[in-house]
Amino acid sequence: MCCLTESNKITTDVDSLRSEIRDKSVRVIDVRRESDYKQDHISSAVNLPLAHLLSDDSPERVLTLVNSMGIDDETPVVVYDDTFGALASRVAWTLEYLGHNDVTLLETTYSHWKSLGLENDSTVPEIQKKEHSMKLQPDILATSDYLESVKTRDDVILIDNRERLNFLEQHIPGAISLPYRTLASNDKILRPKEDMKRLLNNRGITGDAEIITYCGSVGTLSGLAYYALKSAELHNAKLYVRSFKEWKKLEKPTEKQEDASYWDLSAE
């Protein structure tokens, strides 16, 4: 069991993070590119570019990275990005999968943090290595085999978080479309809890089901959706982390919306 489930805390608000930074009681991870990080970042944050993590996200490698960021089992971690929380979510989920149970997302993006005039600098903090344990959480991971095995179960909901046109064009059979853009509200990466509950409830996404999210390639947009579900107290969620890219590569069956030239309505 991980902390997200227990404490129900998905995001960390701006004020709390500022005081945790002052108390030095938090490890902040900036998942933007190294060049952006070097320019400036939230004070005390370490850098873990998502691409660097994804180059090899085997548990052993992730463990090494986590240790080198000075994170042990007890360290509270807050992750942020500048891409509406999607990249941060993918990193947070990876830590959760490793068995870390105190990881949250900053409620807003780095741009917004900066626009509020909050603490940022270009100092790279000195990090003391720590030892984290490895207690993998297979419950939050969905694989293509797993998807195949549950496709006839009607208590499993599969959510596609790509944009609508992509969904219409091609998706995993039985999936429902919930574009990642629906999850945010103004300057927050996730809607307020009651808003999120209403949105999901309208769509029949409720607590009785097991819910699996996927997106286009590496589980970022669907990572955000994974946390959106949890923020609405839908804890029985899994991320199909290899997502549609793998599904197509494996030549698994797909569905499309037939008999309509919807692409021609697009102004792109």
Next chain:
Amino acid sequence: MTVPNLKQTAKPVKPKINWARIEEADNFAKTVKLFRQGKYDEDSFRRFRLQHGAYGTRMTNDYAMVRIKLPAGEIYPHQFEKISQLSEQYSIGSAHFTTRESVQLHWVILEDVSEILRSLAEVGMTSREACGNTIRNVMCSPMAGVCPDEEFDSTPYALATAKFFLRNPMSQGLPRKFKFTFTCCEKHGMARIVDVGLIPQIREIDGVPQKGFKIFLGGGLGNKSFVGHQLEEFTPEDDLLYTSIAVVRLFDRMGDRTNLARNRLRYLVNEMGWEKFQNLVLKERAVVRATQSVITRLKVDTTPSEIKRPIRITDESGESAPDGFARWLKTNTVKQKQSGYHSVFLTLEAGDITSNQLNAIAGIIRDFSAEGKARTGFVQNVAIRYVHEDDLSKMYSTLLEVGLAKSGALTMTAPIGCSGTTSCNLALTNSHRLAKEVQRKFLELKLDEDDDLSDSSIKISGCPNSCGQHGIATIGFFGGGGRVGKDMYANYQMSIGGRSDGDAMLGHTLLRVPAKRVIPVILKIIEIFKQNKKSDDTLKSWIHRIVSGNEDSEIKSVGDLKNILEPLTIPPTKDEDPDFYLDYGTDTSYHTKTGKGECAA
């Protein structure tokens, strides 16, 4: 920096009227649930859904199209931003401007419609009664208030009429849809092709100037189209509401509720005969005038909008206008009656616009429009008015950066295309894409710069039902299927000579043109016109003479023109030209496939 640093010093311009009711969002969400649980029958649910502005989608029950109505076409910067956001959240990342001054979001999941209604309410917009058997969006000319030829601004009357009928019990159960269009002048037209069309007029009565309208009744485009009839010489403004109520009541009472396909006001007028109907309206109006409470009035707010030119902080003077500016200025802007100001029309492709562009327009209105808001137009477009002439080249540069500076908005190179097979259940062809193809080709050929063509129009519908308004086009098309042996292809019925101005008439049927031959056929018509035109002819005036039997060159009749064009329309064999058998926007063989329409739900 190429962008001028402009700041609107005035407070943001906010709408005077809130059209929304937030409780309708909750009610919609609840009703969808009941429907999905089978506790609401199909027909009642469909009527409810349409009443709230959610239309069905091609070949599926999962999706809806949400039509946001903009009374008098008025739209404010923060409303553009909201539509931008909604298009990304719930639609396909684009929105679509219609021919009736509304904005549509397509491929919306039915269960998400209530979320859209909720968000619209935050900015005072509604989709209520944008579809269904009720009084649809009350339109007003995008030039109203700025048109050099108008007698007075009809906008406040359009807004008051919209406000009076919206959610009014009188208009909730009409036999069919019912449409009002206010215009500015005869030239900018559209008053004669709608149920109730109104042109503002001022008359001296007993030496006192009196505001009023020329009112046209019983026009409209559809499977069968009609030009409207003028009710009387002059209808004073005090009689506007009584006349509107009288016509709506007659339609409500006398409309044939069993044969919905033939039940628009125009059929009633046609079957009864104009004089009889006219008589009934005048009598009914007398009854209405005598029986309505004295407090039943149009709330016409004629307080003028504040006109305040956004102040430029820094001015990069000496910078020459970017390439293409002169062409754009000529084909996209109109001088207003207010000296120094222009109205700028944005060229869209068949009304489509991206979420980024919607956002950008919000900023452009704030930076350049002295009235701080915009209008949607009659031809799937947007007008930004009160742009000072000194700011036009800066505005053009800004529009260039977001891909909105294409020329030709006010010319024949901006065709109308209804949504066609991109989303509509009734469509037989991809008229939407065809309109885009015609536009791209004609802009490439710079036909927008040709003065002979600028007052002509091309309008394309994907079926006979006229959403693309082909009947009033100089060159109009409606879609169907053609066949060679077993093989089908997209085919259009072409008509010429339609117009919607003071000489409004419907186009004359010419011949069938396969989709993939539409562009060459139009180019051929232009070529023949150039060979035969008189010095001051435009394509429109030349075609008008042909269809009226008044042309004396070698092309004397519609038949002569047909004979020349016919060879271009002969289908090749599938081996000779396989592409001929594919409609635009698809790589599979053409076949006609339709679902149930909801225009007559």
